[in-house]
Amino acid sequence: xxxxxxxxxxxxxxxxxxxxxxxxxxxxxxxxxxxxxxxxxxxxxxxxxxxxxxxxxxxxxxxxxxxxxxxxxxxxxxxxxxxxxxxxxxxxxxxxxxxxxxxxxxxxxxxxxxxxxxxxxxxxxxxxxxx
Amino acid sequence: xxxxxxxxxxxxxxxxxxxxxxxxxxxxxxxxxxxxxxxxxxxxxxxxxxxxxxxxxxxxxxxxxxxxxxxxxxxxxxxxxxxxxxxxxxxxxxxxxxxxxxxxxxxxxxxxxxxxxxxxxxxxxxxxxxxxxxxxxxxxxxxxxxxxxxxxxxxxxxxxxxxxxxxxxxxxxxxxxxxxxxxxxxxxxxxxxxxxxxxxxxxxxxxxxxxxxxxxxxxxxxxxxxxxxxxxxxxxxxxxxxxxxxxxxxxxxxxxxxxxxxxxxxxxxxxxxxxxxxxxxxxxxxxxxxxxxxxxxxxxxxxxxxxxxxxxxxxxxxxxxxxxxxxxxxxxxxxxxxxxxxxxxxxxxxxxxxxxxxxxxxxxxxxxxxxxxxxxxxxxxxxxxxxxxxxxxxxxxxxxxxxxxxxxxxxxx
Numbered sequence: 125x126x127x128x129x130x131x132x133x134x135x136x137x138x139x140x141x142x143x144x145x146x147x148x149x150x151x152x153x154x155x156x157x158x159x160x161x162x163x164x165x166x167x168x169x170x171x172x173x174x175x176x177x178x179x180x181x182x183x184x185x186x187x188x189x190x191x192x193x194x195x196x197x198x199x200x201x202x203x204x205x206x207x208x209x210x211x212x213x214x215x216x217x218x219x220x221x222x223x224x225x226x227x228x229x230x231x232x233x234x235x236x237x238x239x240x241x242x243x244x245x246x247x248x249x250x251x252x253x254x255x
Numbered sequence: 256x257x258x259x260x261x262x263x264x265x266x267x268x269x270x271x272x273x274x275x276x277x278x279x280x281x282x283x284x285x286x287x288x289x290x291x292x293x294x295x296x297x298x299x300x301x302x303x304x305x306x307x308x309x310x311x312x313x314x315x316x317x318x319x320x321x322x323x324x325x326x327x328x329x330x331x332x333x334x335x336x337x338x339x340x341x342x343x344x345x346x347x348x349x350x351x352x353x354x355x356x357x358x359x360x361x362x363x364x365x366x367x368x369x370x371x372x373x374x375x376x377x378x379x380x381x382x383x384x385x386x387x388x389x390x391x392x393x394x395x396x397x398x399x400x401x402x403x404x405x406x407x408x409x410x411x412x413x414x415x416x417x418x419x420x421x422x423x424x425x426x427x428x429x430x431x432x433x434x435x436x437x438x439x440x441x442x443x444x445x446x447x448x449x450x451x452x453x454x455x456x457x458x459x460x461x462x463x464x465x466x467x468x469x470x471x472x473x474x475x476x477x478x479x480x481x482x483x484x485x486x487x488x489x490x491x492x493x494x495x496x497x498x499x500x501x502x503x504x505x506x507x508x509x510x511x512x513x514x515x516x517x518x519x520x521x522x523x524x525x526x527x528x529x530x531x532x533x534x535x536x537x538x539x540x541x542x543x544x545x546x547x548x549x550x551x552x553x554x555x556x557x558x559x560x561x562x563x564x565x566x567x568x569x570x571x572x573x574x575x576x577x578x579x580x581x582x583x584x585x586x587x588x589x590x591x592x593x594x595x596x597x598x599x600x601x602x603x604x605x606x607x608x609x610x611x612x613x614x615x616x617x618x619x620x621x622x623x624x625x626x627x628x629x630x631x632x633x634x635x636x637x638x639x640x641x642x643x644x645x646x647x648x649x650x651x652x653x654x655x656x657x658x659x660x661x662x663x664x665x666x667x668x
Contacts, residue, residue, distance in 0.1 A: 131523035146523040152516040154509075177513075198540065199519040199533060 128204040132227055134197040134234070135179060138170040141197060141234055143227045148239035150180040150188060152196050164191045164246045168220035169237065181239045189243040202227055207236065220245060281310060287317055296325050334370070341371040345378050356664035358386040389665040396662045400655035407648040414641040421634045428627040431620065438620045442613040449606035456599045463592045470585035477578035484571045487564050494560050501553045508546035515540030 131146040155163065155178045165175065178190035206228040210218075222242035226233045287298045299318045305311035344365060352358060361379065515536045522533030 131526075133520065133523070146520055149520060152513055152520060154513065176509075196516050198516070198537065199523045201523070201533075 129201045130204055130207045130227075132200045132202050132207075132229075132236075133179070134200055134229070135177075135193045136195040136197055137167075137172050137193050140170065142169060142237050143200075143229070143234045144179070144237045144239045146199060148181060148237075150182050153178050153180050153190065155190065155192055158190045162188065162190050164189055164243050167191065167242055167246055168218075168222055169242070179239060181243045183240065183243055189246075191239060191243060200229060202229065208233075210236075284310065284313060284317060287321075291321065291324075296321050296328070334368075337368055338370050341368055342374060345371070345374060349378055349382065352382070353385075357666045358382060358389060359666050359668055386667045389662060390667050393659070393662040393665070393667075396655060396659040400652070400659050403648060403652040403655040407645070407652045410641065410645040410648040414638070414645045417634065417638045417641040421631070421638045424627065424631050424634050428624070428631050431624045431627050435617070435620045435624050438613060438617040442610065442617045445606060445610040445613045449603065449610045452599060452603035452606045456596070456603050459592060459596050459599050463589070463596060466585055466588050466592055470582055470589065473578045473581040473585055477575055477582065480571045480574035480578060484568065484575065487568050487571060491561070491564050491568075494557055494564065497553070498557045501550050501557065505547060505550040505554070508543045508550060512540055512543035512547060515543055 132143045133146045133149050134141060134143050136142070155175050158178055163175075163178065165172065172192050172194045174194050175192050177193050177196050179193060179196065180188050180190050183189045207225065208227070209225040210223060215223075220242070222238050222245060223235050224238045224241075225236040227236050228234075283300055283304070287300055290296075290298045299321060300314040302311060302314050302318070305314045348363075352360065361382075518536030519533050519540060522529030522531075522536055525532065
């Protein structure tokens, strides 16, 4: 009998680690080659220290946005019982709707981020898109 | 002119007729004649004794001769008395004139005798000669007095000069003695200076050798610094090259890491089917991370090497600069030491010459001191002689004055 697992992408922004479902990420890329208007640098997760890695996220209508992170720590396969939804009180306190829950890794809770919702909270600059 | 003497007038000692009768002999005549021969003319023969004998005429002649001789003796004695009186008068007159000092008059005698004429003439001549002598003596006495006064003045001046000269010579001798001591001291000092100059010259030559060695060492340091500089430049190029290679490796590792991440992502998306793929991707990512970790270490090492080479380059530049400054300072020191050497050489030569000169001076000074001592002795004798000469000149002056006073007593005009 095989236990049900959830594949989690773990990344770091600033000093904090976050988790996301692997299907939210299209790919992992380099920030250097991405146009600036497609980058999401500052978000509800904070400001990254380094701008070397980016998580490419599908933003609908064949549009992609790249969330700039400090480091992509890897892919983890977690048991389903370690993935928890966000408690209502916590959801009510948070201003961003991109935080959907938390996962327990190595005994410590890590926020689970909806990458698509996160990038939607930061629309791209209009003129950049026009260009 | 002889006059015949009457033997009868004499009445000699008559013998008795009997005796004459008995006949006189020649022995009586011989006796009388023997008395005549010794100046006794008083004896006469008794002619009566020779009456009738052949000796009567002889006896008469003997008596006549005796009478005649006695008469002439009396006449001669009278003339002698007359002449003696004239001579006495002349001498008395001359003595009186001499005592009175009056030589201006002429000698006049009360006695007139032809025999005194030569005497009177002689005395007159003596008086004239004496007058002449007195005149000349008076003039000579005056000249002598004047000359003796000049001699006295000169002798006094000479004595004073001799005393001053003796004092000066004494002072000069004392000074020369001091100079002798000073010359001795100078000679010793000059010898010491010459010795020190020789030692200084030796030390300066050693210093010159040390500076040459220092300059050679500085040149080697500069050469080594240039070699180190070249080595550092090569090392820097190598390090830069390594850095470039590391950047490439890092870039490759980064891309490998990215690929591994995407592979793992895709594997995860594929679910159970991509499990093995995810494992491989994870392994690849671990390798890539190891590579990146290594490149990071290499970059850190390269940074340290760059800092070290930069520090070595600065140190090498500092060494080159210091070596250059050292060579420049060494050159300046060499120039200075060369000048000092030249000066010391000249000083040494001069000190040697001074030493020889002072030795000669010392010898000469000793000779001068010896000569000055002899001169002082001679001067002392001359001073003594000068004093004696002054005394003699004073005495001579007194005698000349005395002579002039005495001569003044004689009146010649």
